[in-house]
Amino acid sequence: MSVLGATGSIGTQTLDIVRRLPERFRVVAVSANRDVRTVVSQAREFRPQLVALADEAAAAACRQELAGTGIQVLAGEEGLVAVATMPEADVLVGAVVGMAGLVPILAGAKAGKVIALANKESLVVGGQLLMDTACANGAVILPVDSEHSAILQCLAGENRPYLRRLILTASGGPFWGKRRSQLRGVTRREALRHPRWQMGAKISVDSATMMNKGLEVLEAHWLFGAALDAIDVVVHPQSIVHSLVEFQDGSIVAQLGPTDMRHPILYALTYPERVAAGLPGLDLLQVGQLQFMAPDDETFPCLTLAREAGRRGGTAPAALNAANEVAVAAFLQDRIEFLAIPEIVAQVLERHNERPADDLPAVLAADQEGRRLAQQLIDHWEGGAS
């Protein structure tokens, strides 16, 4: 396998699965953004043929560290694409965060890989493009999200026409139960303190704003071919039921498990098999009770914004995602407050004129435009706040 984004949360957990099933998997290529120390240690352990770093300076440092090992080190987007299209790999794990994943993952789809996809942005932004490319080149896209993995498991052995509704569960994030007025001035630290999942910073903030669930609705739309109106969201604070499917006979099938991303990673890597890898299971008696509640769209408007972008279609989700990436980064740098994130996204979406998103230049242009506009709004925000 090749792993795009090997040093992040999903990447390191993927390598833990490889460690548990050494007879089944071999890592032939890994990429990272700029974390030289981690990727070098991974390279020493897993002996891939190729390491790529998005950052040029980091690639140079890595090349020095790995001198004499015979491991090739590449840099930049070109390097990531080389990892994604590595001929020796059957499986590509797409664990890069954000829009940066789109180009290499598209390249993997063109190369006909089985793609274990954790990068939801590539589907949100380039869903049409990615699904068409996969379809035309015999690539298979398997979700690494716990929610979409749950849905894939619930759909096993069923026919798509039987499907009535997908029900994505949302933990609600660290601020669930709070009113809008209580979210004024919440800190980065509070936003990153997710009650159930240990995740990277970007996705933790997305979870706090509910944008994560909005992106997942769009992702589910592309992965399972479900209409947006047939994808519901329920808040389930325990994060034990990872998602559910309702069939046309009125029956619901759900997948449950511990809050451990290694489970959906393992499922994607071994699908349609189920392989014992010694992961901790779920003790229902310890779980005690499970709750389901309606989302609070007034306090957390990002879910509604994402649905609106999905309904408008074309490049609208790319603009939404770009604005969100920029706004979340600004929040993580303490440049804007938490409540500004949905406002910036809403304004960018409002001003965006969507166009068809069936080629890469159109998608990239919408992304750039969304980023530029979001940046302007943030600069203005800072100006106003200071």
Add this chain to the structure above:
Amino acid sequence: MSVLGATGSIGTQTLDIVRRLPERFRVVAVSANRDVRTVVSQAREFRPQLVALADEAAAAACRQELAGTGIQVLAGEEGLVAVATMPEADVLVGAVVGMAGLVPILAGAKAGKVIALANKESLVVGGQLLMDTACANGAVILPVDSEHSAILQCLAGENRPYLRRLILTASGGPFWGKRRSQLRGVTRREALRHPRWQMGAKISVDSATMMNKGLEVLEAHWLFGAALDAIDVVVHPQSIVHSLVEFQDGSIVAQLGPTDMRHPILYALTYPERVAAGLPGLDLLQVGQLQFMAPDDETFPCLTLAREAGRRGGTAPAALNAANEVAVAAFLQDRIEFLAIPEIVAQVLERHNERPADDLPAVLAADQEGRRLAQQLIDHWEGGAS
């Protein structure tokens, strides 16, 4: 289809499904125990070719009522067997309650029918025999129990070697949460007042003693080929999660639905398809919360007794079931108190010497012996109590 036990709870709900899908199903034969009025009205509505009543006098009355309709009326076990083996029927619904179902259902299996099986006793008592007969004659046995239907749904598209554990849910019945001392003197009416399910009297009492779950463990063992130790029971008072399956990768899949037996009936009748029949679905937001608790084996020993019978194997489950049927009937006639039911079952099981259960005479002999002994214990009980 043919329906054995058409006038009972499962039988009438089966006919409701037929009413909803008239283009899909036609009823060619029905049986009842002695409820002439209901079966005559069903015969007038569904126009089967054959009606059978277990009771001879009831059959005579029914024959008079249906004179001139061209519908044949038969009596006794012979009549039930004729219904079960009706050449025009592809599907046999086995909705007779208790041991009385075994002989006709075995006949249906020999005739190679698809059997939608609500009669759990035939599997508990004659599991080996019924599965072997089905296998040898191309019959298929599909569960109509909500729990086993849930497991069948969770196993769709999976391979049996992936299975680690079946988890049957139990509502806990009307007395869940009570201690043994609080169960002294509970009335028939209290025992029949099930908090979640509308069911017949026998199964309602079985649910109150937890024997129903014990029988279901044995049933699951035969239906899914799972070891007894790989079948767990959790108490789930809301009866929304109908059962769960744990796979060897640590993932759990569950089936959820309203407490409406028409759902598992519909699934068995249309398996492996899923057909819309306008049944009410489940609103997760109305459900609110789901709880899971360990069974209370001290207050409700029947589950442990059933497991013991299963471990001993052979005719032991037949003796257990016979004792339970007799004890429940005596409780329903106010002849013994509620707490005497598990005591009588325990004593019969203790005195039973199990033999192989691979032919019908051995099973029937164990059943008769269990009934006789249970009856003696009840007579003794009454003598002592008066």
